[in-house]
Amino acid sequence: MFVHVPKGALATPAVQVVVSVGRSWMMWDAGRMTLLFVGPDAGAAITSLAVTGTEVFAAAGPRIIRYIRGKEAGQFNSPNKAPLGEIMIFGEQMLALREDGKGMFIWNLATRKLENEIAFHTTFIATALHHPATYINKIIVGSQSGEMQLWNIRTCTMIHTFSAPSSPSPITSLAQSPAIDVIAIGHTDGTIRLHDLRLDEPILQLSQTDGAVTSLSFRMDGPPILASGCSNGSFAVWDLSKGRIAHVQRGAHEKGVAGCQWVQGQPLLMTSSEDNSVKQWAFDSPDSVPRLLKFRGGHHAPPAWVRYYGDDGKQILTAGRDRALRYTSVVRDSRSHELSQGAVIKKALTLGVSSDHLKLPQITAIASSSTRSKDWDDVLTAHADDGIARTWRALEKRIGTNLLEADDGVVQSVCVTACGNFGLAGSSTGEIRMWNMQSGKERRSFALSGTVAGDSKPKIIAQTKPKKKAVKEDRLIQAVTGLVTDALNTRVIASTLEGKLYTFDFHSTKLLSTLTLPSSITALTLNRDSNLLLCICDDLALRLVDSESNRIVRELRGFQGRILDACFSPSGRWVVACALDGCVRTYDIPTGRMVDIFRAESVATSLTFSPTGDFLATSHVDSLGVHLWANRAQFSDLSLRHINEDEPVPDLALPSIQGEEDAIGMDGLELVGEPEYTDLYVSPEQLEGGLLTLTLLPRSRWQTLLNLDTIRQRNKPKEPPKAPEAAPFFLPTVQGLETRFDLSSAQDEALKQSGGKRIDLGDGAGFVESDFTRRLLVEDVEGDYSAFFEHLKSLPPSLLDLEIRSLLSLPHLAAFITALTQRLKSHRDFEAVQAYLAVFLRVHGDVLVAHEELLGGLKELREEQGREGGRLGKLVGYSLGTLGFLRSAGL
Numbered sequence: 001m002f003v004h005v006p007k008g009a010l011a012t013p014a015v016q017v018v019v020s021v022g023r024s025w026m027m028w029d030a031g032r033m034t035l036l037f038v039g040p041d042a043g044a045a046i047t048s049l050a051v052t053g054t055e056v057f058a059a060a061g062p063r064i065i066r067y068i069r070g071k072e073a074g075q076f077n078s079p080n081k082a083p084l085g086e087i088m089i090f091g092e093q094m095l096a097l098r099e100d101g102k103g104m105f106i107w108n109l110a111t112r113k114l115e116n117e118i119a120f121h122t123t124f125i126a127t128a129l130h131h132p133a134t135y136i137n138k139i140i141v142g143s144q145s146g147e148m149q150l151w152n153i154r155t156c157t158m159i160h161t162f163s164a165p166s167s168p169s170p171i172t173s174l175a176q177s178p179a180i181d182v183i184a185i186g187h188t189d190g191t192i193r194l195h196d197l198r199l200d201e202p203i204l205q206l207s208q209t210d211g212a213v214t215s216l217s218f219r220m221d222g223p224p225i226l227a228s229g230c231s232n233g234s235f236a237v238w239d240l241s242k243g244r245i246a247h248v249q250r251g252a253h254e255k256g257v258a259g260c261q262w263v264q265g266q267p268l269l270m271t272s273s274e275d276n277s278v279k280q281w282a283f284d285s286p287d288s289v290p291r292l293l294k295f296r297g298g299h300h301a302p303p304a305w306v307r308y309y310g311d312d313g314k315q316i317l318t319a320g321r322d323r324a325l326r327y328t329s330v331v332r333d334s335r336s337h338e339l340s341q342g343a344v345i346k347k348a349l350t351l352g353v354s355s356d357h358l359k360l361p362q363i364t365a366i367a368s369s370s371t372r373s374k375d376w377d378d379v380l381t382a383h384a385d386d387g388i389a390r391t392w393r394a395l396e397k398r399i400g401t402n403l404l405e406a407d408d409g410v411v412q413s414v415c416v417t418a419c420g421n422f423g424l425a426g427s428s429t430g431e432i433r434m435w436n437m438q439s440g441k442e443r444r445s446f447a448l449s450g451t452v453a454g455d456s457k458p459k460i461i462a463q464t465k466p467k468k469k470a471v472k473e474d475r476l477i478q479a480v481t482g483l484v485t486d487a488l489n490t491r492v493i494a495s496t497l498e499g500k501l502y503t504f505d506f507h508s509t510k511l512l513s514t515l516t517l518p519s520s521i522t523a524l525t526l527n528r529d530s531n532l533l534l535c536i537c538d539d540l541a542l543r544l545v546d547s548e549s550n551r552i553v554r555e556l557r558g559f560q561g562r563i564l565d566a567c568f569s570p571s572g573r574w575v576v577a578c579a580l581d582g583c584v585r586t587y588d589i590p591t592g593r594m595v596d597i598f599r600a601e602s603v604a605t606s607l608t609f610s611p612t613g614d615f616l617a618t619s620h621v622d623s624l625g626v627h628l629w630a631n632r633a634q635f636s637d638l639s640l641r642h643i644n645e646d647e648p649v650p651d652l653a654l655p656s657i658q659g660e661e662d663a664i665g666m667d668g669l670e671l672v673g674e675p676e677y678t679d680l681y682v683s684p685e686q687l688e689g690g691l692l693t694l695t696l697l698p699r700s701r702w703q704t705l706l707n708l709d710t711i712r713q714r715n716k717p718k719e720p721p722k723a724p725e726a727a728p729f730f731l732p733t734v735q736g737l738e739t740r741f742d743l744s745s746a747q748d749e750a751l752k753q754s755g756g757k758r759i760d761l762g763d764g765a766g767f768v769e770s771d772f773t774r775r776l777l778v779e780d781v782e783g784d785y786s787a788f789f790e791h792l793k794s795l796p797p798s799l800l801d802l803e804i805r806s807l808l809s810l811p812h813l814a815a816f817i818t819a820l821t822q823r824l825k826s827h828r829d830f831e832a833v834q835a836y837l838a839v840f841l842r843v844h845g846d847v848l849v850a851h852e853e854l855l856g857g858l859k860e861l862r863e864e865q866g867r868e869g870g871r872l873g874k875l876v877g878y879s880l881g882t883l884g885f886l887r888s889a890g891l
Helices: 344-351 473-478 699-706 708-714 744-754 771-778 786-794 797-805 810-825 830-850 852-889
Strands: 002-004 014-020 025-029 034-038 046-051 055-060 063-068 071-077 084-090 093-098 103-108 114-119 126-130 138-143 148-152 157-162 171-176 182-187 191-196 201-207 213-218 225-230 235-239 244-249 257-262 268-273 277-282 291-297 303-309 315-320 325-329 363-368 379-383 388-393 398-405 411-416 422-427 432-436 442-446 480-485 491-496 500-505 511-516 521-527 532-537 541-546 551-556 563-568 574-579 583-588 593-599 604-609 615-620 627-630
Touching: 014 046, 014 268, 025 055, 055 084, 063 084, 084 126, 093 126, 103 126, 126 171, 138 171, 171 213, 182 213, 191 213, 225 257, 303 363, 303 615, 315 363, 315 615, 379 411, 379 422, 388 411, 388 422, 398 432, 411 480, 422 480, 432 491, 491 521, 500 521, 521 563, 532 563, 541 574, 563 604, 574 604, 699 708, 699 797, 699 830, 708 797, 771 786, 771 810, 786 810, 786 830, 797 830, 810 830, 810 852, 830 852
Parallel strands: 046 084, 213 257, 303 604, 363 411, 480 521
Antiparallel strands: 002 014, 014 025, 025 034, 046 055, 055 063, 063 071, 084 093, 093 103, 103 114, 126 138, 138 148, 148 157, 171 182, 182 191, 191 201, 213 225, 225 235, 235 244, 257 268, 268 277, 277 291, 303 315, 315 325, 363 379, 379 388, 388 398, 411 422, 422 432, 432 442, 480 491, 491 500, 500 511, 521 532, 532 541, 541 551, 563 574, 574 583, 583 593, 604 615, 615 627
């Protein structure tokens, strides 16, 4: 923990809390409990943390990593790759104990060079490190035997050895008290000793009965209070003025308290635990019971079910062995929360028990539909060994009020219709019932064989509940393992352990058809867009069934262990499945081939594909988090290929925790499976010679060229130009409408000086060939004039009009007519040729009529123009007719 006190009378201190989450760390703002930074994967489990104002130091394996704003900025490497334990920042130096307790390393913070190394005696195994206040260059080292030593780190000499208690017990924690020379010592046997270092005398000895002491912290705002964390998840508050315990908060955490620390100057106690939570406890008075003020946490047991919620791909519902249902946001961590099951935490703190004892049984199935999430409950869950399915409201972060109870057996599968109005539940005895999600009233029931007992009308009035009948042995194989409905609520499909698929009419509950598969079905998934059923079978195969024709269309094999979960991709083209062999496989449905496979560090227990197709979310057998895998096909062009089972399977590390401000780029995406061959298709200039290709330039270019005279006329100034001021009287002028100076005398003088000779350019030099005419004349008269027309497309409309007007000689006019004709014959740039031809005829029409030598080219151009115009009309007419037919047929 680090407390930053800004300057100013009204400034409030900012408290930052850094906690370890395995191979990474998180920094929280204690005031709002918001996530500030997340460190990258350290490469090994973090054993200790140290914090300064702007830096975080984490010991992981044989190195200490220095972070600035969540980015790695340096490392301290131990000699001989020795694993490191507890670390401490001591002025300009970094201290670290060896994990085996046999020595200590000292580095310089600025240069990161190893300055000294201390080796302890073979009988002294160090376990804790502490710097007593006001002790210059000196530290206290605790050991497994309960003995302490005082060392001078500058001279690397031991100054004093403190005797061990009468009953030796390993030291787990050391803490500085507000009084100088007094420290608190915690032991694994629950003993807490207050010791005077100067006199080497014990002051007070306390003992807690809730396990080993994991951490100690003194309250620094006045009252003499000490807080101690326990290994069983409780923490104790001690009143040192009376020498007795003030309060024990049992069940504060589900697992042992990893650290507890008082906020400096405030009656707030921060605790963290291995149960994946950080909590703030407020003390309203020195002798009051601690009150849970704020907390952030996650699953403290690996989640077993992962399902995306909604259609935007930003929320995930997770459930695990900790009996909790959590809502996890993919885009912002502060939106993640656990759905409330009532005042469970308050009751657990009052009774002094774990909250897990008061929660609902473990969730075994989840179904949801966000269509009516703003109106009523939208999530339905089944629980282990429970005959009741329960509803939840995700937006209100709580459990619903409806209990959907089966008459017989245990609820094993649930389903929520696409409209969000109805929820279905199937039991272990083959019973299938449907309820209204808003009112919780039963609407229909479906029978796997024969007719439904009684009628299928709603049981609005029920006087007594029928007694539960004994389960027959032959009904165990009829346990409903999967339950789905189509997008239009026309059919209900159920699967059983018997290996059968039952299809019912949604409204009449009539059994429409049955299909027997070669093996038992353990799970069922429906793609509502393609109506394909995905059946997970016990014979290590996935079977795809067309629900409309009731036929098996694909069998996907290759698994080396029991299939745990499978899902469709949003497009319905892929099937992704995980199995006990640790591999995650992707199959292409049209070809029935495996196109991707990888093996993770731990077995994936559940997976779900994002509705937007960008991520695959997985949960693993020994991980508390949800891991996201990027879909490379969503971010880049891929060409998938068939992967044989005998090819080596790539081993991939689990996705690491990333900070909120880190942008997701292609550089951070791991390559999944084998590298794929990418074949990029480049479209030709013209798909087929019989088609007519238009130019790709905007339409405004041709409109501006055709109406350039109108635009110029419109842009003329409304007022006539003003006459210039009269020139001085001594400058001679020439008569006329415009004022011009008479320079004839100056020119005559220049001729006299040059000998009276004038330069004669001759008849052929009066015309200068431009780049436009040069490009026109170098083209092949039998070609398609591609280079020339590309040059025309690059010219702005005003310059193009000027170039066409500059065609003054008859050879240039004939060449331009030939270029237009040849371009029409190549079936390209049809509308561009029309615009050029319109300007050309408007400008040079009189010249073309007056010269018979241009008549042959004009006739050929007219014939080609009529031929191409007719072809264009036929193509457009055919397209319009086809579209009209499809529109009238409703296709």
